[in-house]
Amino acid sequence: MAKFPKVREQHIAVFGESGSGKTVLVSSFFGPTQEGSFKNDLWDLVADDVGQGVRLYKNYLGMRDKASAPIQTRFRSTTYYFSVKLRGGDSDAAKKRPFDVLRLAWHDYPGEWFEEEPSSGEERDRRTDTFRSLLKSDVAILLVDGQKLLDHRGQEQLYLKSLMFNFRQGLLRLKNDLLEDGPIVEFPRIWILALSKADLLPDWNVDTFRDLVILEAAEDIEHLRSTIAEFIDTPAALSIGEDFMLLSSAKFELRSNDQQPIDIDLTKRVGLDLVLPVASLLPLERRVQWQQKHNIPYKVLKSLADGAELLAAGLADQKFAPIEKLLAKAGNAGKVAAVALPMLKEAVKLVGPKLEEMNEQARAKHDYLRATLTQFKLDLEHGVIDKVIRNAK
Numbered sequence: 001m002a003k004f005p006k007v008r009e010q011h012i013a014v015f016g017e018s019g020s021g022k023t024v025l026v027s028s029f030f031g032p033t034q035e036g037s038f039k040n041d042l043w044d045l046v047a048d049d050v051g052q053g054v055r056l057y058k059n060y061l062g063m064r065d066k067a068s069a070p071i072q073t074r075f076r077s078t079t080y081y082f083s084v085k086l087r088g089g090d091s092d093a094a095k096k097r098p099f100d101v102l103r104l105a106w107h108d109y110p111g112e113w114f115e116e117e118p119s120s121g122e123e124r125d126r127r128t129d130t131f132r133s134l135l136k137s138d139v140a141i142l143l144v145d146g147q148k149l150l151d152h153r154g155q156e157q158l159y160l161k162s163l164m165f166n167f168r169q170g171l172l173r174l175k176n177d178l179l180e181d182g183p184i185v186e187f188p189r190i191w192i193l194a195l196s197k198a199d200l201l202p203d204w205n206v207d208t209f210r211d212l213v214i215l216e217a218a219e220d221i222e223h224l225r226s227t228i229a230e231f232i233d234t235p236a237a238l239s240i241g242e243d244f245m246l247l248s249s250a251k252f253e254l255r256s257n258d259q260q261p262i263d264i265d266l267t268k269r270v271g272l273d274l275v276l277p278v279a280s281l282l283p284l285e286r287r288v289q290w291q292q293k294h295n296i297p298y299k300v301l302k303s304l305a306d307g308a309e310l311l312a313a314g315l316a317d318q319k320f321a322p323i324e325k326l327l328a329k330a331g332n333a334g335k336v337a338a339v340a341l342p343m344l345k346e347a348v349k350l351v352g353p354k355l356e357e358m359n360e361q362a363r364a365k366h367d368y369l370r371a372t373l374t375q376f377k378l379d380l381e382h383g384v385i386d387k388v389i390r391n392a393k
């Protein structure tokens with residue numbers, strides 16, 4: 001009998017220079033789920049560390065009720081642990097489901113570390129250790145600051161170039177330490193470029209953003225890609241500059257003379273509802289694409305989307321037990337990969353009316369895991385239709 005509750009862990013790494021909106025983003029992601037009026041019939045979101053949860057909610061309330069943004073924390077890296085606790089723990093469907101909790105580890109990596117040299121050997125070790133801790137992430141989000149783009153109107157290239165350059169330098173500084181044991185297997189392989197503070201550019205959709213980045217910084221992204229490729233085992237399994245999204249934590253209304261916020265409307269968020277779907281489903285989809293195109297060793301596939309087989313079974317309405325059994329047979333990697341692929345493909349293929357129908361059925365049956373996964377997939381689909389996100393083909 002598996003222990004209860006069963007937990008699946010997903011990591012997401014958020015990179016951005018100081019002031020690009022990381023702390024506000026995580027506060028705005030978490031805050032609304034803690035309001036008394038919050039309604040979600042499928043799951044509850046809790047912060048695993050109570051103190052951390054209180055701080056984030058306080059940030060959120062400060063913005064909501066006092067129009068005051070959280071104080072800037074420089075030089076500190078933080079990992080926030082959230083648990084998406086699925087409802088209906090004592091139902092029949094729950095007894096068979098492979099997990100009850102989807103844990104999200106959100107790594108907020110301080111941008112200063114890319115901009116400034118470490119001040120001492122100790123500081124350098126600390127950076128390396130921190131970076132190691134976020135290598136578990138399948139997905140990394142690299143923030144492009146909407147405010148900086150506005151400040152560089154007509155010269156966006158300057159900003160984008162310096163952003164990519166700093167970022168690449170920051171990685172190169174860590175390279176020797178990180179590569180001590182050779183190329184890294186477990187490393188974020190999906191790098192999403194995200195426009196933060198998208199509310200400042202209300203006419204833009206994700207294509208506008210993507211076109212600008214490609215027009216002004218395609219070479220720099222290619223540089224970044226080849227730099228990262230040098231860190232990892234099987235560089236064919238890497239996408240950078242192929243996925244784009246818009247993010248806005250709130251609609252900020254600023255006073256014209258001193259640019260202080262006079263109102264922060266947190267009901268007007270963009271892209272934040274896509275964080276959980278992106279963290280949980282994008283690796284699965286990408287794994288299928290790569291597996292079909294390249295010859296990727298199973299250890300890489302597995303590290304890319306560990307547990308994808310079970311997620312796929314959850315989506316595609318298949319039984320979990322035979323898959324758990326298959327996965328338990330360690331050492332039979334080739335067989336697992338071969339058996340899993342058709343099922344993963346089927347899960348990825350689910351779209352449109354069929355997906356909606358499955359979501360409704362799962363809800364009607366109080367099958368909260370399937371309902372949640374199909375809902376995540378629907379959310380991603382709507383994000384694409386609304387041009388908030390665009391994923392590699």
Ligand SMILES: Nc1nc2c(ncn2[C@@H]2O[C@H](COP(=O)(O)OP(=O)(O)O)[C@@H](O)[C@H]2O)c(=O)[nH]1
Pocket residue numbers: 016017018019020021022023024025069070071072073196197198199200247248249250251252
């Ligand atoms: N317009 C707008 N401004 C934002 C948004 N998020 C953050 N900001 C502004 O950017 C500042 C820095 O954000 P913060 O999250 O502290 O940046 P960090 O250094 O990356 O953690 C905030 O004080 C806000 O004034 C957003 O979604 N829209």
Ligand SMILES: [Mg+2]
Pocket residue numbers: 022023024072073074
């Ligand atoms: Mg911060």
